[in-house]
Amino acid sequence: MKKNYNLIGGIAVLAVVVLAIGVIGYIVSKPDPVPIQGEACASEYRVSGKVPGRIEVLFVKEGQRISKGDTIAFVDSPEVKAKLAQANAARKAASAQSLKASNGARKEEVTGAYELWQQALIQEELLKKSLDRMQKLFDEKVVSAQKYDEIKAKYDAAHAQALAAASQYEMAVKGARAEDKAAAQALVEQADGALMEVESYLDELYLTSPADGIVSDVFPKAGELVGTGAPVASVTDLEDVWFTFSIREDQLHGLKQGDRITVMIPALDGRETEAVVNYIAVRESYATWKATKSTAMYDAKTFEVRAVPVSKVEGLLPGMSALVKQ
CATH class of the missing domain: 2.40.50.100 (RNA polymerase II/Efflux pump adaptor protein, barrel-sandwich hybrid domain)
Structure with a gap:
C-alpha cells in the first residue's frame, strides 16, 4: 500500500510540473497585441x-x-488694370447720358423751339384774318368757292403747324421722357456694377x-x-490637430464615437495624451480587405478612426506617429 501511495504522489507531482510547463509556455508564446498606429494630422x-x-x-x-x-x-495683372480703366470710362459715359436726360434740352434749343412756335402763331393769326375776310366775301357771293377753300386749307395748315411747334417747345422744356430717364439711370447702375466687379478683382491681387x-x-x-x-x-493650422488611425474591424472591439482613448507619441519622448473619438467610417473598398486567417474564416475591412486631443499637446506636429495604448 505504501508503494501505491508513492506512485500516486509521483504521478501528481509530474502532472503539476507538466501543467506549470504548459502555462509558462502559453504565457511565453502568447503573441503580443497588434499595435494600432496612426499619425497626427492638421487642417x-x-x-x-x-x-x-x-x-x-x-x-x-x-x-x-x-x-x-x-x-x-x-x-500683378495688367489685364485687370485695363478692365478697370474700361469700367471707369463706361461709368463716366453712362453718367453723362443720365445727366443729359435729366437736364433736358439746352437753353439754345429751348429758345429756338419757342421762336418757331411764335412764328407759327403769327402765321396762323395772319391766315385767320384772311379767312375771316374771305368768309364775308364768300357769304356775299363775291368770291368763288374755290378761292374760299384755298384760304381755308392754308389756315388749317398754319393751325396744325402752330400746334406742332407748341408741342416741340413743350418737349424741349420738359426734357426727356420718364422712360428715357429711367433707361439712362439703369445704364449708370449697370456701369456701377461692372466697376464694382473689377474693383473686387483688385482685392484678389x-x-x-x-x-x-x-x-x-x-x-x-x-x-x-x-x-x-x-x-x-x-498654410497649416496647428490649433486644429487630430489623430487618424486605420483599424481593422476585428480590432475595433466596439469602439464608438465619444469614447476616450490614450495615445502615445514616440516623437515627444513617449508622451501620452487622452483623445476623444469623433469620426469612424469605413475606408474605400480597394486594398482594405485582409484575411483574418490564412484559410476559411472571413475577410476584415479597414475603418478610419479619428480622435481629437482633449487638451493641447505642445510640440505636436502633423505627420508624427501616434500609438493607441491598449
Missing part, C-alpha cells in the same frame, strides 16, 4: 486667387508663422492667409505665372 489651407497673373512679390517663406489676414503674395498657422509649402517663385485657382502656398 491645411491652400491659398489661391481668382485672377491669373504673375507673382510680383512673395512675402513669406516655408516654415514661417503667420496670422490670419497676413499678405502672402502680390499678383493680394493673397492673404485664411488662418493662423505655419507656411508649409510655397509653390511658385517670384516672377512665375499663376492661373485662376492655382495654389500659391499652403
Whole structure:
C-alpha cells in the first residue's frame, strides 16, 4: 500500500510540473497585441486667387508663422488694370447720358423751339384774318368757292403747324421722357456694377492667409505665372490637430464615437495624451480587405478612426506617429 501511495504522489507531482510547463509556455508564446498606429494630422489651407497673373512679390517663406489676414503674395495683372480703366470710362459715359436726360434740352434749343412756335402763331393769326375776310366775301357771293377753300386749307395748315411747334417747345422744356430717364439711370447702375466687379478683382491681387498657422509649402517663385485657382502656398493650422488611425474591424472591439482613448507619441519622448473619438467610417473598398486567417474564416475591412486631443499637446506636429495604448 505504501508503494501505491508513492506512485500516486509521483504521478501528481509530474502532472503539476507538466501543467506549470504548459502555462509558462502559453504565457511565453502568447503573441503580443497588434499595435494600432496612426499619425497626427492638421487642417491645411491652400491659398489661391481668382485672377491669373504673375507673382510680383512673395512675402513669406516655408516654415514661417503667420496670422490670419497676413499678405502672402502680390499678383500683378495688367489685364485687370485695363478692365478697370474700361469700367471707369463706361461709368463716366453712362453718367453723362443720365445727366443729359435729366437736364433736358439746352437753353439754345429751348429758345429756338419757342421762336418757331411764335412764328407759327403769327402765321396762323395772319391766315385767320384772311379767312375771316374771305368768309364775308364768300357769304356775299363775291368770291368763288374755290378761292374760299384755298384760304381755308392754308389756315388749317398754319393751325396744325402752330400746334406742332407748341408741342416741340413743350418737349424741349420738359426734357426727356420718364422712360428715357429711367433707361439712362439703369445704364449708370449697370456701369456701377461692372466697376464694382473689377474693383473686387483688385482685392484678389493680394493673397492673404485664411488662418493662423505655419507656411508649409510655397509653390511658385517670384516672377512665375499663376492661373485662376492655382495654389500659391499652403498654410497649416496647428490649433486644429487630430489623430487618424486605420483599424481593422476585428480590432475595433466596439469602439464608438465619444469614447476616450490614450495615445502615445514616440516623437515627444513617449508622451501620452487622452483623445476623444469623433469620426469612424469605413475606408474605400480597394486594398482594405485582409484575411483574418490564412484559410476559411472571413475577410476584415479597414475603418478610419479619428480622435481629437482633449487638451493641447505642445510640440505636436502633423505627420508624427501616434500609438493607441491598449
